[in-house]
Amino acid sequence: MGAMKAAILFESLTGNTRKAAELIATNLQQEGWGITGVCPVRRPEMAAIQDADIVIIGTWVHGLFVVGQQPWGLGAIGHLPAIKGKLAATYCTFALNPGKTLDRLDATVSYLGANVIGGLALNRAKLRDHTEEFAARLTANIPSAT
Ligand SMILES: Cc1cc2nc3c(=O)[nH]c(=O)nc-3n(C[C@H](O)[C@H](O)[C@H](O)COP(=O)(O)O)c2cc1C
Known part of the structure; x- marks a missing residue:
């Protein structure tokens, strides 16, 4: 009952994907959602995941910029605990072209x-606008339980 609660997990090398996680959290809170935690994929907070209605997982695009794009850290993401049965949404940050990363x-x-x-x-050059868009789409598509 009540507001949706989200956990946000990020994989980040130079900070863009972490910053995006923080901006997404702020935007979701402004839309009335709760945030159970914002943490690195490699140091997942079990309680934050368990308490969440939806888990948001973000990483960055690694490749040769126009070919060979992959989500970085898929191995670690593929070992996240306690995700089974949860709603999930994903994001990636990129410089030029995300390819089929998502x-x-x-x-x-x-x-x-x-x-x-x-x-x-x-x-990555438009994180403020694009995280706002992402949060707006999530809250529009998943109304809080009443
Ligand atoms: C080794 C390396 C490879 C990258 N390859 C791509 C790429 O193929 N396509 C792209 O759009 N961005 C590419 N990028 C840019 C990153 O995806 C982008 O800077 C991202 O926001 C980094 O996230 P972070 O700051 O959380 O580590 C690459 C960056 C690095 C360091």
Whole structure:
């Protein structure tokens, strides 16, 4: 009952994906959602995941910029605990072209047993706008339980 609660897990090398996680959390809170935790994929907070109605997983695009793009850290993402049966949404940050990164990320998160409702690729130069868009889409598509 009440507001949706989200946990946000990120994989980040130079900080963009972490910053995106924090901006997504702020935007969701402004829309009335609760945040159970914001933490690195490699140091997942069990309680934050367990208490969440939806788990948001973000990473960054690694490749040769126009070919070979992959989500970085799929191995760690594929070992996240307590995701089975959860709603999930994904995002990636990129510089030029995300390629099929989100599809690959979604496949891994689905394999954990989550119900992946979608994702968004966020341009690292437009994190403020793109995280706002992502949060707005999530809250529009998943109304809080009443
Ligand atoms: C080794 C390396 C490879 C990258 N390859 C791509 C790429 O293929 N396509 C792209 O759009 N961005 C690419 N990027 C840019 C990163 O995806 C982008 O800077 C991202 O926001 C980094 O996230 P972070 O700051 O959380 O580590 C690459 C960055 C690095 C360091």
